[in-house]
Amino acid sequence: xxxxxxxxxxxxxxxxxxxxxxxxxxxxxxxxxxxxxxxxxxxxxxxxxxxxxxxxxxxxxxxxxxxxxxxxxxxxxxxxxxxxxxxxxxxxxxxxxxxxxxxxxxxxxxxxxxxxxxxxxxxxxxxxxxxxxxxxxxxxxxxxxxxxxxxxxxxxxxxxxxxxxxxxxxxxxxxxxx
Amino acid sequence: xxxxxxxxxxxxxxxxxxxxxxxxxxxxxxxxxxxxxxxxxxxxxxxxxxxxxxxxxxxxxxxxxxxxxxxxxxxxxxxxxxxxxxxxxxxxxxxxxxxxxxxxxxxxxxxxxxxxxxxxxxxxxxxxxxxxxxxxxxxxxxxxxxxxxxxxxxxxxxxxxxxxxxxxxxxxxxxxxxxxxxxxxxxxxxxxxxxxxxxxxxxxxxxxxxxxxxxxxxxxxxxxxxxxxxxxxxxxxxxxxxxxxxxxxxxxxxxxxxxxxxxxxxxxxxxxxxxxxxxxxxxxxxxxxxxxxxxxxxxxx
Numbered sequence: 373x374x375x376x377x378x379x380x381x382x383x384x385x386x387x388x389x390x391x392x393x394x395x396x397x398x399x400x401x402x403x404x405x406x407x408x409x410x411x412x413x414x415x416x417x418x419x420x421x422x423x424x425x426x427x428x429x430x431x432x433x434x435x436x437x438x439x440x441x442x443x444x445x446x447x448x449x450x451x452x453x454x455x456x457x458x459x460x461x462x463x464x465x466x467x468x469x470x471x472x473x474x475x476x477x478x479x480x481x482x483x484x485x486x487x488x489x490x491x492x493x494x495x496x497x498x499x500x501x502x503x504x505x506x507x508x509x510x511x512x513x514x515x516x517x518x519x520x521x522x523x524x525x526x527x528x529x530x531x532x533x534x535x536x537x538x539x540x541x542x543x544x545x546x547x548x549x550x
Numbered sequence: 551x552x553x554x555x556x557x558x559x560x561x562x563x564x565x566x567x568x569x570x571x572x573x574x575x576x577x578x579x580x581x582x583x584x585x586x587x588x589x590x591x592x593x594x595x596x597x598x599x600x601x602x603x604x605x606x607x608x609x610x611x612x613x614x615x616x617x618x619x620x621x622x623x624x625x626x627x628x629x630x631x632x633x634x635x636x637x638x639x640x641x642x643x644x645x646x647x648x649x650x651x652x653x654x655x656x657x658x659x660x661x662x663x664x665x666x667x668x669x670x671x672x673x674x675x676x677x678x679x680x681x682x683x684x685x686x687x688x689x690x691x692x693x694x695x696x697x698x699x700x701x702x703x704x705x706x707x708x709x710x711x712x713x714x715x716x717x718x719x720x721x722x723x724x725x726x727x728x729x730x731x732x733x734x735x736x737x738x739x740x741x742x743x744x745x746x747x748x749x750x751x752x753x754x755x756x757x758x759x760x761x762x763x764x765x766x767x768x769x770x771x772x773x774x775x776x777x778x779x780x781x782x783x784x785x786x787x788x789x790x791x792x793x794x795x796x797x798x799x800x801x802x803x804x805x806x807x808x809x810x811x812x813x814x815x816x817x818x819x820x821x822x823x824x825x826x827x828x829x830x831x832x833x834x835x836x837x838x839x840x841x842x843x844x845x846x847x848x849x850x851x
Contacts, residue, residue: 418590422583431579433587443842444613444653445800452596453766453797458728462587466580528767530798 392426394510394547401434401543403518405536412446412535414439423510423547425474430484432465454525455491463490465497469512472503479504484514490523501543510547515540592682597689597725598733600802601648601656601673602836603759604773604791605810605818608733609691609723611675612650615844620646622813622836624664629829637833644813649843662813669814671695679725693719697816699743715741717815719757733759737775739819745784753820754778761795769795771806775819789818790826804836 399419405412418438423430436457441447451457467486482503487494501514517538520527527535598608601618612618622644626637634640641663648658654675661668677690699713706712716739723733735757744751759773771793780786793806809824809831810817824830 420583420587422579424579429579431583433580433583435587435590437590437592442845443616445616445840445842447613448595449797449799456766462584464580464584466578528798534799 392424393550394423394425395550396421396545397509397548398544398546399432400545401541403439403539403541405539407534407536409533410535412441414441414447414450416440421545421547422550423469423512425510428469428472430465430467430469430486434463436461436463454520454527460490460492463488465489467497469503474505476505488518490518491525493523495522508549510545512545512547513543515542517541589683591684592680594679594681594689594725597679597723597731598761598771599769599795599797600804600836600838602804602838603733603761604771604793604804604806604836605789605808605813606735606757606759606773606775606815607671607673607691607693607719607721608759609675609689609721611654611656611673611691612648612840613842614650614653615842616650617841617843618646618648618658618838619841620644620648620660620836620838622646622834624808624811624813624832624834626832627824627829628807628831628833642811642813660814662817664812665817666700667697667812667814667817668700669695669697669816679723688722688724691721691723693717693721693815695815697814712743715739715743715816717819719815729763731761731763733757735759735775737815737819739816741816741820744781749781749784753780755819757819767797771795771804773808777820780820785823786820787822787825789822800840802836802838806834806836807831808834 396419399421400415400417401419402413402415416434416438418435419433421430421432436455437451439447439450441450465486465488467484470483470485472480472482480503481500483498483500485496485498488497499514499516501512504511518541519538521537527537598610601608601610601612624642626634626640628636630637644660644662646658646660648656650656656673657671659670672694674692675689676692677686677688679689680686695717697715699715717737719735719737721733721735723731725731737755737757739753739755741751755775755777757773757775759771762770764770773791775789777788787809789808789810791806791808791810793804796803809826810822811824811832812818812821824832
């Protein structure tokens with residue numbers, strides 16, 4: 373009898389945390405490179421993310437192959453020469469959202485800090501973004517720069533005028549309860 | 551006994567509670583997420599850098615709306631000596647334009663100074679090597695070309711039909727590793743005009759080629775065509791070529807050494823006059839520049 377009570381007790385203790393897990397229903401990323409000769413933009417929807425509203429833990433996995441470019445040759449070079457997606461097929465982020473309020477209505481500014489792994493190179497990163505809870509859906513939006521050098525992505529000298537050393541990444545997530 | 555049973559119950563309940571909550575599991579959030587990533591359709595990209603291996607084509611076709619402008623040169627024979635600057639005094643040029651109507655279909659035209667040949671081709675990607683959600687072990691491209699030799703030959707009653715020749719190839723390739731790609735090219739060439747009426751108009755050949763990637767932007771290439779039962783004592787040789795590719799953004803620079811002067815399949819497969827092993831080698835290059843005329847629609851959300 374005692375055991376049964378214990379079980380129920382433990383179940384109820386753990387349930388709230390299970391109920392606080394959110395998963396991306398919409399996950400859109402893009403990056404923009406602004407260089408003297410060429411502006412390059414690519415979009416990606418091949419990504420998934422989870423967020424724990426109890427602890428603020430957030431994790432994200434992006435498939436590098438999912439980036440779509442306007443020029444197919446550029447897409448090939450992005451995968452083959454820069455991101456080496458055969459060897460490093462995914463980019464990941466793991467971190468914590470700080471000072472967010474699930475009860476508050478309207479948009480809030482939040483800070484996220486964690487580790488970003490791109491091209492197999494892990495870097496600590498602090499991102500500020502916007503956070504909003506509307507009709508039980510968590511919206512997250514952020515724009516932040518990534519330095520290619522930080523992740524050992526090499527650009528040959530001949531392409532310096534075509535590819536920026538720092539690209540601007542835009543993310544938009546809509547997360548629903550698991 | 552009662553006590554023991556209770557202890558077991560407690561242990562079981564603890565274990566159940568532990569596993570009931572995935573977030574408490576030892577794997578991090580990220581590890582769990584990584585295991586849930588759906589495999590994508592992963593087309594194998596960049597089996598070769600260019601649409602040309604050296605003289606002949608690779609299985610590669612450009613993306614829809616891409617226009618390639620190609621400039622190719624084959625200089626004279628290296629063994630022609632210092633007086634001819636090792637062949638560089640003499641140059642054959644091919645200028646070509648090729649447009650990708652779809653990701654699979656490319657149509658191109660070219661003009662060769664050698665024999666004043668105009669050529670046209672259609673290239674269709676039948677199969678793309680693929681890993682991930684679906685597995686396709688090789689890439690396959692169908693290549694078909696026609697050439698018109700407009701060289702003036704007053705000694706012969708030349709009709710338009712006599713000036714035509716055709717080449718058809720099935721290009722099969724596999725990117726074995728990031729560094730190694732190999733290609734097999736069963737080929738058929740038909741020439742409407744051959745030197746004597748004893749000679750056959752049809753020729754079968756099997757080509758073998760490959761690429762060894764040296765860095766992300768450079769590779770070493772080789773290409774060889776074996777002519778199956780060619781006309782006897784025709785004075786022609788199997789074509790051999792060694793090349794080095796440099797790719798920079800929208801350009802591919804290909805430098806090579808080959809015994810062929812012609813830059814069309816109807817020329818270099820049946821009628822290569824140089825003996826590679828005797829030093830009848832031509833230095834040459836292909837330069838391609840890509841222009842994207844139509845944007846990829848998948849990019850728009």
